[in-house]
Amino acid sequence: MSKEVKTQVVVLGGGPGGYSAAFRAADLGLDTVIVERYNTLGGVCLNVGCIPSKALLHIAKHIEDAKHMGAAGVEFGAPKIDLDKIRAHKNEKVIGQLTGGLGQMSKMRKVTVVNGVGEFASDKQLKVKDADGKETTINFEHAIIAAGSQSIKLPFVPHEDERIWDSTAALELRFVPERMLVLGGGIIGLEMGCVYSALGAKVDVVEMTEQLIPPADKDIIKAFTKSIAKKFDNIMLNTKAAKVEAKKDGIHVTFEGDKAPEKPVKYDAVLVAVGRAPNGKKVGAEHAGVQVTDRGFIEVDKQLRTNVSNIFAIGDIVGQPMLAHKAVYEGHVAAEVIAGKKHYFDPKVIPSIAYTDPEVAWAGLTEKEAKEQGIEYEAAVFPWAASGRAIAQGATDGFTKLLFDKNNRIIGGAIVGSNAGELLGEICLAIEMGCDAEDIALTIHAHPTLYESVGLAAEVFEGSITDLP
Numbered sequence: 001m002s003k004e005v006k007t008q009v010v011v012l013g014g015g016p017g018g019y020s021a022a023f024r025a026a027d028l029g030l031d032t033v034i035v036e037r038y039n040t041l042g043g044v045c046l047n048v049g050c051i052p053s054k055a056l057l058h059i060a061k062h063i064e065d066a067k068h069m070g071a072a073g074v075e076f077g078a079p080k081i082d083l084d085k086i087r088a089h090k091n092e093k094v095i096g097q098l099t100g101g102l103g104q105m106s107k108m109r110k111v112t113v114v115n116g117v118g119e120f121a122s123d124k125q126l127k128v129k130d131a132d133g134k135e136t137t138i139n140f141e142h143a144i145i146a147a148g149s150q151s152i153k154l155p156f157v158p159h160e161d162e163r164i165w166d167s168t169a170a171l172e173l174r175f176v177p178e179r180m181l182v183l184g185g186g187i188i189g190l191e192m193g194c195v196y197s198a199l200g201a202k203v204d205v206v207e208m209t210e211q212l213i214p215p216a217d218k219d220i221i222k223a224f225t226k227s228i229a230k231k232f233d234n235i236m237l238n239t240k241a242a243k244v245e246a247k248k249d250g251i252h253v254t255f256e257g258d259k260a261p262e263k264p265v266k267y268d269a270v271l272v273a274v275g276r277a278p279n280g281k282k283v284g285a286e287h288a289g290v291q292v293t294d295r296g297f298i299e300v301d302k303q304l305r306t307n308v309s310n311i312f313a314i315g316d317i318v319g320q321p322m323l324a325h326k327a328v329y330e331g332h333v334a335a336e337v338i339a340g341k342k343h344y345f346d347p348k349v350i351p352s353i354a355y356t357d358p359e360v361a362w363a364g365l366t367e368k369e370a371k372e373q374g375i376e377y378e379a380a381v382f383p384w385a386a387s388g389r390a391i392a393q394g395a396t397d398g399f400t401k402l403l404f405d406k407n408n409r410i411i412g413g414a415i416v417g418s419n420a421g422e423l424l425g426e427i428c429l430a431i432e433m434g435c436d437a438e439d440i441a442l443t444i445h446a447h448p449t450l451y452e453s454v455g456l457a458a459e460v461f462e463g464s465i466t467d468l469p
């Protein structure tokens, strides 16, 4: 039997964008429904993305740190890895706690969650089919499309083989391969590469462009690559995986390019991490008259409104960068606009972080972007080899780099090193606030800290530090 529901706002997709939009809409007094195909809220980020990957990276960091304590006089034995326990910790303690919390938060706000796959029937109606084929029709005044994205599959890769993983499969910890290939040197691939390397796998990385994490600052990535090369067996830049064959004895990969091995290489597992594609073509947008690009993105204006005035879209489905904090912020804006507030999405910076070991973090413009945009700039660098805190904790291969425009205003910043992601906060705030180098340099930074490096880079720019190593 089919059911009819009437609501002021329906949110299609319960990921970080979707639940944030729904909660904000409900907090603003709007009657709100979330449609989510899975049984838990949280989307990719909480279930198979940001959070589980960080739970595993946390474990990996402890294993790696323990390995390096010998030089400081403390030897630990080899770690005993229990994959079942790690998996249970990730699923129950971490994901379970967070998704359970979201369920409670929806109840508290009286947000109705309808489980099933949703598709627009018109610009006023969404049909949801649950796993048993039961249909719910939702009649809405406003809709927010937050249906996210999915991993890109490559046509020449036999993805059905269970030794060929996407990020979701890699997070399942099916087994620790003796030899593993990470196909794609972006953030997701490298994070999972760090996890499997710490668990004992020999990891190769192949990246078709000239640098790992292509959008990040070149100098920062140079230092990062030098450091991470100690963890990985072989990093093949300017190289493509041209052929991937699943055979009984392993996955045979043929490479082409600068660093291509002459013969195919045999791996026990291959993680394909070549990016994510938006789900715009999978929500019946055409029935509502919502335009979708050829690549599956939904175009929106600064208020996150699509070409149909009562339908909004947010998160991965509207474009890059595909990041949870961008989705959340957009969700808040869309809900506030629907509630009649004059809000719009126009951030100066959206921070990007690779939670690898070491971490890479950047915000604002890179040197390449500044050049492309014809912006006059000057870069200032503070190497962590001159930081007391970095020396104390063996993190001297990090550095902090700031970019200033011709008025000395900060326009970008990037950090490589331990906890870079946390240290980036000051740079984001400085750019949003329009700080200049003097503002940053005159702010007293606690000593000894790693974030001191931001103040010291500004002092380098001001010319008050000249004797760096």
Ligand code: FAD
Pocket: 012, 013, 014, 015, 016, 017, 018, 035, 036, 037, 038, 042, 043, 044, 045, 046, 048, 049, 050, 051, 053, 116, 117, 118, 119, 146, 147, 148, 149, 167, 168, 188, 279, 282, 283, 314, 315, 316, 317, 322, 323, 324, 325, 326, 327, 355
């Ligand atoms: P999603 O999280 O994709 O949520 C969309 C939801 O919609 C899903 O729950 C889906 O089931 C549901 N849905 C889709 N279609 C339908 C339908 N027709 N009917 C019903 N429900 C539907 N970002 C960060 O900022 N930091 C990180 O550290 C980070 N790490 C990541 C690690 C990995 C391994 C991956 C894969 C991603 C990571 N990301 C990270 C990216 C982040 O997860 C996404 O940017 C974020 O989840 C996007 O949120 P969203 O709300 O747009 O969509």
